[in-house]
Amino acid sequence: MQTTFRGNPLHRLKLVLATCLSAAVIFPAIAHEGTHSLAARSGVARGGDFTLESSSGRVALKQFRGKVVVLYFGYTSCPDACPTTLAALGAAMKGFTPAEADQVQPLFITLDPARDDAKHMEEYSRFFYPSMLGLRGTDSQVAAVAKHYGVLFARQKVDSAANYVIDHSSLLYVVGADGKLASSVPYGAPPLEIAAALRAALPRPAK
Amino acid sequence: MKRLFLAALCTSLWTGIALADGAISIDDPQVRLVPPSTENTAVFMRIRNRGDKDVNLLRAESPAAKTAELHTVIEEGGMKKMRPVANIPIKAKGETALKPGDYHVMLIGLTKPLQEGDEVALTLKFDDGSSQSVVAPVRRIHVTMH
Numbered sequence A: 001m002q003t004t005f006r007g008n009p010l011h012r013l014k015l016v017l018a019t020c021l022s023a024a025v026i027f028p029a030i031a032h033e034g035t036h037s038l039a040a041r042s043g044v045a046r047g048g049d050f051t052l053e054s055s056s057g058r059v060a061l062k063q064f065r066g067k068v069v070v071l072y073f074g075y076t077s078c079p080d081a082c083p084t085t086l087a088a089l090g091a092a093m094k095g096f097t098p099a100e101a102d103q104v105q106p107l108f109i110t111l112d113p114a115r116d117d118a119k120h121m122e123e124y125s126r127f128f129y130p131s132m133l134g135l136r137g138t139d140s141q142v143a144a145v146a147k148h149y150g151v152l153f154a155r156q157k158v159d160s161a162a163n164y165v166i167d168h169s170s171l172l173y174v175v176g177a178d179g180k181l182a183s184s185v186p187y188g189a190p191p192l193e194i195a196a197a198l199r200a201a202l203p204r205p206a207k
Numbered sequence B: 001m002k003r004l005f006l007a008a009l010c011t012s013l014w015t016g017i018a019l020a021d022g023a024i025s026i027d028d029p030q031v032r033l034v035p036p037s038t039e040n041t042a043v044f045m046r047i048r049n050r051g052d053k054d055v056n057l058l059r060a061e062s063p064a065a066k067t068a069e070l071h072t073v074i075e076e077g078g079m080k081k082m083r084p085v086a087n088i089p090i091k092a093k094g095e096t097a098l099k100p101g102d103y104h105v106m107l108i109g110l111t112k113p114l115q116e117g118d119e120v121a122l123t124l125k126f127d128d129g130s131s132q133s134v135v136a137p138v139r140r141i142h143v144t145m146h
C-alpha cells in the first residue's frame, strides 16, 4: 500500500480505508493463500496481537493499548533498508514533544532470529531511539506476526561473506491505541511524513 | 606551473584522495555509523570518471573489516534485495553514486566497532588498472528517498 501522508489527517484516513476496502473486495481469496505480495501491496494486512521476546522478557502488543505502536520488521545485519528506515523513525520520534513521544511505542521485530539474539536486538533498537524495543521469536512466531502485517520476506543465500540476506518489504506499520492497524508508511518516507502518520493515530491531540 | 601541480597533488593526498591517472576520482566517501556490536556496515561515495572510456570498479579492500564486497540493492516483488555484484560501472565522462538503496561497498565482519568520527581506510581497484585510496569518515547517515 503506497500511502503517502500528505493533506489533512481525515482525508488520509479515508484514503487508507478506501484502499483497504477496495483491496479486500478485489482480493478476498488471495488473503488466505499466503500470497503475501499482493496482499501486502493491496493493503489486506490485518495486523493483530502478538507476543514476542525482548532482552528483558516477553512483550505483548496488548500491553501498549492506549498508546500508538509503530512496527518495523527487518534484521540487524541489514546494511540499508533497516538502518535507513529506523533512523527516519528515530528522527520522527525526536521531533515529538515529550507528551507525544510518551504515547508512541516503537518496536523493531527481527526477521532473522537465527542471527539476532535478544541482547543485540536491544542494543540495535536503542541506538535509533531510546524507547524502541527490539523483539524476536522463533522462526514460526516471527513468520506468523509478519504474515498478519502483510510483511514479505525471504531468506536468500547469496555468494557473499554475509552468507545469506533477508529480502524484505520495508514499511512502517502504525497500530492505533485500540490495537488495530491504522496505517502503513512506505519505505523512504521522510521523518515528517512518519511523524504525521503517528500523530494522526494519536488518541487525542497533544498540546 | 610545476609547482602548482605539486601543490594540487599534495592537497589531494592530504584530503585522502590520491591521483591515479586522473580519470577516476572519489568524492564524499562515508561509512554508515551502525549500532554497537553490529558486524557489517556500508560505505557510500561518488565515483567520477573524467576519462573517455567506461571504467568498472572491481574490488574494494579495507583493514576495517574481514571482507569488503561490492553490493547493490534492488527492489523486486515489493521487497528490498541486497545482492553482491561483480563490478560497479562508471560511464565515460560520468558518475556513479554509491548510496543507500543502491550500490555500496559492504564491510562484512568489522574488525572493531566503529564510532562516529572514526576514519576508515579503503582501497578501490578499477579495471583500467588504477586504484584509489580514500579515507572515509564514519557518520550517521540520514536519507530520504522518493
Ligand SMILES: [Cu+2]
Residues within 6 Å of the ligand: A079, B042, B071, B072, B082, B104, B105, B106
Ligand atoms: Cu550490502
